[in-house]
Amino acid sequence: MIKQIAALHSFRGWLLAFGLLFAAIILFPVLNIFVPEESFFHIPDYMFPLLGKYLCYAMVALAIDLIWGYAGILSLGHGVFFSMGGYAMGMYLMRSIGKEGVYKSDLPDFMVFLDWKELPWYWYGFDYFSFALLIVFLLPGLFAFVFGYFAFRSRIKGVYFAIITQAMTYALMLLFFRNNTGFGGNNGLTDFKRILGYSLQDPSTKMGLFMITALVLFLSYILSRYIVKSKLGRILIAIRDVESRVMFSGYNTLHYKLFIWTVSAFLCGLAGALYVPQVGIINPSEMQPTNSIEMAIWVP
Numbered sequence: 001m002i003k004q005i006a007a008l009h010s011f012r013g014w015l016l017a018f019g020l021l022f023a024a025i026i027l028f029p030v031l032n033i034f035v036p037e038e039s040f041f042h043i044p045d046y047m048f049p050l051l052g053k054y055l056c057y058a059m060v061a062l063a064i065d066l067i068w069g070y071a072g073i074l075s076l077g078h079g080v081f082f083s084m085g086g087y088a089m090g091m092y093l094m095r096s097i098g099k100e101g102v103y104k105s106d107l108p109d110f111m112v113f114l115d116w117k118e119l120p121w122y123w124y125g126f127d128y129f130s131f132a133l134l135i136v137f138l139l140p141g142l143f144a145f146v147f148g149y150f151a152f153r154s155r156i157k158g159v160y161f162a163i164i165t166q167a168m169t170y171a172l173m174l175l176f177f178r179n180n181t182g183f184g185g186n187n188g189l190t191d192f193k194r195i196l197g198y199s200l201q202d203p204s205t206k207m208g209l210f211m212i213t214a215l216v217l218f219l220s221y222i223l224s225r226y227i228v229k230s231k232l233g234r235i236l237i238a239i240r241d242v243e244s245r246v247m248f249s250g251y252n253t254l255h256y257k258l259f260i261w262t263v264s265a266f267l268c269g270l271a272g273a274l275y276v277p278q279v280g281i282i283n284p285s286e287m288q289p290t291n292s293i294e295m296a297i298w299v300p
Helices: 002-006 011-033 047-068 078-097 109-113 129-153 159-177 203-229 231-248 253-279 289-298
Strands: none
Touching: 002 203, 011 047, 011 203, 047 078, 047 203, 047 253, 047 289, 078 129, 078 159, 078 253, 078 289, 129 159, 129 253, 159 289, 203 231, 203 253, 231 253
16 A cells, blocks of 8 residues: 555655745744744734635645546536535534624624524534534535436436536525525624634644645545546546446446546545635625635646
């Protein structure tokens, strides 16, 4: 296994990859903490959430490249998976506020404002980070699996598949804009206070989230590289080029496309979960079709 991973890159390639990781999790924090503020080399506190946001976008581009660049599946709906991960994390962060909201209630402020009397059942469990993390891992992948199964089994591909994914994200955006869905309506979820007991306004927390995002991006890249360099990756490229010949060779292309589609959604949801605590808000505008189109533009 270790030899297979080592073979994914040349020595120079690994040196570059680990150099970038070292810069993100070691060099940047050192330049922030130990270099004087008046120095040219000092990295200010506000840069960490900004760079962390860009790293989340890089994870999304990586996820889309897996399906579009290597399997020929163009998705214009990955904003849905990004938002699912973001909302799952946002729900945990909202529950972490407790009674420190404007209305001093156990319910989130937007629910009090809308005269909700009790917490909806689908909010149960989000008091716990482990439960929220489980939903971040499972929900985008499970939703993508079900959607992809019916789409790929029906042999929908090309521009038709792209249009369907765009319709999917538009439909869910309209659903989340409704106040009675219990997700904050057009304002979404915001005013987060802490994560795992650490204040989100503390510069050290922002730095820590940036470092975690950089590490997750690095591991996501290794996973993606491993997939595309394996036999599975070669079959995906063949499906992208001439799917009919792959089918005539005895391969069930449904399984391969469904697998890479689900992995891509999982990575996108993980990016959304890392994005929300660093940006401080998640709302239905993240599901706009234009956002998903921009995500596809990031790939080339």
